[in-house]
Every structure is written in structure tokens, then in C-alpha cells.
Amino acid sequence: MIGTALDLVVVALLVAAALAAVGARGLFAGVVFFVGYGVFVAIAWLRLDAIDVALAEAAIGAGLTGVLLLGAVGHLTRAGAGAPPRRPAIPLALACAGISVMLGWAVLSLPDAPGLQAPVAAALPGSGSTNPVTSVLLNFRAFDTLLESIVLLAVLVGVWALAPDAAWGGRPGLVQRVRPDGVLAGFGRLLPPLGLLVGVYLVWAGTKQPGGAFQGGTVLAAVWLLASMAGVARAPRVTSLILRAALVAGPVLFLAVGMAGALGGSFLGLRPDWAAALVLTIEVGLTLSIASALALLVLGPPERPA
Structure with a gap:
């Protein structure tokens, strides 16, 4: 019961961090939420006992990629780049939801296989x-x-x-x-x-x-x-x-x-x-x-x- 509750919390934090990263008003805030998303993904892999993948995700997906994105934001700020144009939130959310549904359907429809x-x-x-x-x-x-x-x-x-x-x-x-x-x-x-x-x-x-x-x-x-x-x-x-x-x-x-x-x-x-x-x-x-x-x-x- 405790493990299931923890998994539900991790899933909720994953979804919240992903939505916050996509819908953030500023580049810096978007990168910060993206780094948080990477940390929660690493925790999810850890819960699946994929320790190697969790280490790689925490080090590269959250750590290194976040540093590179923060550096890019710093370069844009020094170059005087303006704020990014506002994106249509509703069409973007519908597109992401549609892709998520299709991916879920594709995974669930896979035939049973013995694996490797x-x-x-x-x-x-x-x-x-x-x-x-x-x-x-x-x-x-x-x-x-x-x-x-x-x-x-x-x-x-x-x-x-x-x-x-x-x-x-x-x-x-x-x-x-x-x-x-x-x-x-x-x-x-x-x-x-x-x-x-x-x-x-x-x-x-x-x-x-x-x-x-x-x-x-x-x-x-x-x-x-x-x-x-x-x-x-x-x-x-x-x-x-x-x-x-x-x-x-x-x-x-x-x-x-x-x-x-x-x-x-x-x-x-x-x-x-x-x-x-x-x-x-x-x-x-x-x-x-x-x-x-x-x-x-x-x-x-x-x-x-x-």
C-alpha cells in the first residue's frame, strides 16, 4: 500500500512538472521545471529497479542537460533576446494529450513476448x-x-x-x-x-x-x-x-x-x-x-x- 501511494505521488509530480515546464512563462522557469522533471523521472526508474537508467537520467537527463539549457538561457539574456512568443496553450495541450493517448494505446496493444x-x-x-x-x-x-x-x-x-x-x-x-x-x-x-x-x-x-x-x-x-x-x-x-x-x-x-x-x-x-x-x-x-x-x-x- 505504501509503495503504491509513493508511485502515485511520483506520477502526479511527473505530470505536474511536465505541464509546468511546457507552460512556463519564462525560459528560466521552464528550464527549472525541466530539471525537476528529470529528477522525478530518475526516481520513477529507481522505483522500477532500473538503477543504471536512473543514474544516467539523474546525471545526464536532469543534471547535464539542465546545465546546458541554463547556459543557453544565459547566452540569450546577454544577447538581449526578447521573451519567446506566447504559444497557443489549448491546441498544444490537446496535441500532447493526443500523442500520450496514442503512445499508451501502442504500448497496451503490443503482443505478449518472452523478451530478451x-x-x-x-x-x-x-x-x-x-x-x-x-x-x-x-x-x-x-x-x-x-x-x-x-x-x-x-x-x-x-x-x-x-x-x-x-x-x-x-x-x-x-x-x-x-x-x-x-x-x-x-x-x-x-x-x-x-x-x-x-x-x-x-x-x-x-x-x-x-x-x-x-x-x-x-x-x-x-x-x-x-x-x-x-x-x-x-x-x-x-x-x-x-x-x-x-x-x-x-x-x-x-x-x-x-x-x-x-x-x-x-x-x-x-x-x-x-x-x-x-x-x-x-x-x-x-x-x-x-x-x-x-x-x-x-x-x-x-x-x-x-
Whole structure:
């Protein structure tokens, strides 16, 4: 009874946050409600025992996406952009309700199917990971995971392409000026070591329990951003070879493993006797690329000359 009541409360908060985000009068208020919506979605996934998805939603769906949207609002405000035009509320609400009804009907009309739980469980011993989510990401849908890492890198290249010619090769983001004895500077020195441990643990534990490259990489990106905001660490130049090596580490290692598997007859296939080591190697490479790309996406294009 208590669990059902909690689920109903979460559903009510989800609907309320979604309506508030869509119907907010200002951009800032809409982003705040969107972040709250992401938090409630993470709680909903947690109630469904999908801990990996809940971690990803809280870190990326609510955290990183919210920061990017807040940055966009800040840029629009500095650029003097006016308020967005008022949208027709009733037609928009009817359209959203219609789409929701169609999606619900489509889900309820799906035929009963055994699902993939049994095949995944049968293949788990030779997949190199006892975490079913990691096994699916790096074995059953490895090609999709590889493309996701490449797309993230392509998005960063697109952001960098917005840099003015005079600033190319320089450092991304604005210069952060904080008080040496202020709260932000204190957090910038205190929290990064703890965040580094959490991020590394999530990557290491991801092969056996909830966690993985996307969750750990997001935590490490947050550590980098906090240190940058606090003035503890400077953003590197976009032409830095070390930075570019970190950005391509994940896709390159993934492709190398895939080509090695192709020589054995299966592209992106993992040999059972090497699977555990290969999975951890791919996860570490993906973590470096994801952490670097996400942090640089938030910092934005180069704004300071080299």
C-alpha cells in the first residue's frame, strides 16, 4: 500500500512538472521545471529497479542537460533576446494529450513476448560482465554504443565550429573569477577528490553492478566543471594533443576491439577468455571520452585567443 501511494505521488509530480515546464512563462522557469522533471523521472526508474537508467537520467537527463539549457538561457539574456512568443496553450495541450493517448494505446496493444531476459542471462557468463546492462551495451548492441560515442564527439566538433576565427585554438568558456576564500573556491578544492573517487568507482563497479562509463564519465565531467568554475583548474586549449587523445580514446579503443573481433569472425565480438579485460578497457576509454566531451560541451566554444 505504501509503495503504491509513493508511485502515485511520483506520477502526479511527473505530470505536474511536465505541464509546468511546457507552460512556463519564462525560459528560466521552464528550464527549472525541466530539471525537476528529470529528477522525478530518475526516481520513477529507481522505483522500477532500473538503477543504471536512473543514474544516467539523474546525471545526464536532469543534471547535464539542465546545465546546458541554463547556459543557453544565459547566452540569450546577454544577447538581449526578447521573451519567446506566447504559444497557443489549448491546441498544444490537446496535441500532447493526443500523442500520450496514442503512445499508451501502442504500448497496451503490443503482443505478449518472452523478451530478451532469458537470452541475456544465458550469454552473461561469456560476455565479460555480470552486469546485464553493461553486457547488453557492449555485446548485444555494441554497434549502437559505438555510434553514440562518435555522435557525442561530432556534437562537440559542431560546438567548437561556432568559435570566431580569432579565438580558434584558445581556451573554451569564460574566465572564472572567484574569491579565494569564498564558498565556491572551497567547494572547488574539497569536492573534486571525492567526485574523482565516485566516478572511478562507478566505472570499476559497472562491470558487476549498476554503474558504467556514462555514469562515471558524467561525474568526472562535473568534477572538471566544478574545478574550472572555482578557478582551481584552467580549461585546456582545444588544440591540446592530450585533450584530443582523451576525446577519441573511447571510439578508437572500441573500433580497435571491433576490428580484432572481425579478424576472429565477428565485428565487435568479444572472445569469452578476453571479454572481461576488453570490457574494462572499453569502459575506461569511453569514460575519458565522455567526461571530456560533456565538460567541454558545457564550457562551450573557444572564447579566448590562444
